[in-house]
Amino acid sequence: MNFIGMNVIGTDQFDRASIDKVLDTAKSFEDVAQQKEKTDLLRGKILASLFYEPSTRTRLSFETAMFRLGGDVLSVTEAMTSSLSKGETLADTAKVIDQYADVIVVRHSDEGSAEEMAVNCECPVINAGDGANQHPTQSLIDMYTMREECGQIDGLTVAMAGDLKYGRTVHSLVHLLKHYKIKFIFVAPASLQIPDKYLKDIEYEQTDNLEEAMAKSDVLYMTRIQRERFLDKNEYKKYKGVYVLTKRMVLNVNEKIKILHPLPRVDEIAKDVDELKNACYFRQVQNGVTVRMALLALVLGKA
Numbered sequence: 398m399n400f401i402g403m404n405v406i407g408t409d410q411f412d413r414a415s416i417d418k419v420l421d422t423a424k425s426f427e428d429v430a431q432q433k434e435k436t437d438l439l440r441g442k443i444l445a446s447l448f449y450e451p452s453t454r455t456r457l458s459f460e461t462a463m464f465r466l467g468g469d470v471l472s473v474t475e476a477m478t479s480s481l482s483k484g485e486t487l488a489d490t491a492k493v494i495d496q497y498a499d500v501i502v503v504r505h506s507d508e509g510s511a512e513e514m515a516v517n518c519e520c521p522v523i524n525a526g527d528g529a530n531q532h533p534t535q536s537l538i539d540m541y542t543m544r545e546e547c548g549q550i551d552g553l554t555v556a557m558a559g560d561l562k563y564g565r566t567v568h569s570l571v572h573l574l575k576h577y578k579i580k581f582i583f584v585a586p587a588s589l590q591i592p593d594k595y596l597k598d599i600e601y602e603q604t605d606n607l608e609e610a611m612a613k614s615d616v617l618y619m620t621r622i623q624r625e626r627f628l629d630k631n632e633y634k635k636y637k638g639v640y641v642l643t644k645r646m647v648l649n650v651n652e653k654i655k656i657l658h659p660l661p662r663v664d665e666i667a668k669d670v671d672e673l674k675n676a677c678y679f680r681q682v683q684n685g686v687t688v689r690m691a692l693l694a695l696v697l698g699k700a
């Protein structure tokens with residue numbers, strides 16, 4: 398796969414070789430990212446960072462990645478401060494920002510929004526989350542974290558727990574992991590189980606029993622119940638708190654299991670889990686800068 402000028406819209410674009418290329422490139426940026434150094438690899442390049450939905454990690458890690466690579470950042474942090482609020486279309490917004498920036502990162506609540514921008518501009522567009530659809534760069538970070546924490550990805554049993562219906566990071570991660578030898582265990586109440594379209598060509602079990610799944614798994618990928626995707630807030634309240642991972646539970650059931658979470662967490666991982674060495678989620682955050690440095694450098698032809 399040629400990454401130069403490539404849009405990163407969905408995980409179906411990636412095969413095993415291209416995933417490995419991103420992860421290996423990220424490894425080469427690890428020292429710069431983790432030691433908070435700065436290079437001038439992307440000096441003169443501009444990232445437009447368009448976040449029409451809330452974000453802490455994705456926006457700030459992309460912007461950090463660009464700054465550490467010596468580039469500059471233009472930032473929109475809410476729709477109300479841009480001309481989308483006056484009725485400008487995403488297509489026109491893309492055509493305009495194309496005149497200013499070398500690469501666009503966009504998060505928007507509409508499924509297909511990143512694709513809509515990509516077909517309307519020349520510069521590469523990276524999807525930072527489009528509704529409940531996909532969040533491909535988060536999944537590359539999750540895979541990088543699994544590889545770092547477990548040594549390799551092939552052969553892992555991965556339990557995914559929480560809101561598997563609306564959780565876009567889960568959808569993207571399953572798509573990427575299916576290029577490796579993985580056994581999945583999907584843990585959710587029946588009405589929040591993963592949509593059938595993600596189950597093609599994978600080996601999996603489904604259950605609502607978290608502890609049973611943890612006992613058989615190498616990795617636990619916890620997710621929050623996605624409050625913002627529920628039209629009926631009473632429905633959300635029904636599922637809030639359905640799974641709460643505690644330190645005692647980890648020590649009793651599977652003390653070696655690697656615990657990942659894309660964050661933010663709400664109540665699904667108790668604070669005392671943070672004390673465990675195998676709680677990987679804050680290292681996962683750090684890997685966000687590393688992997689996003691790699692993606693920016695690859696699409697801008699500098700890696």
Ligand code: CP
Binds near residue numbers: 455456535659660661
């Ligand atoms: N993981 C993630 O997408 O976090 P933010 O919503 O804070 O960007």
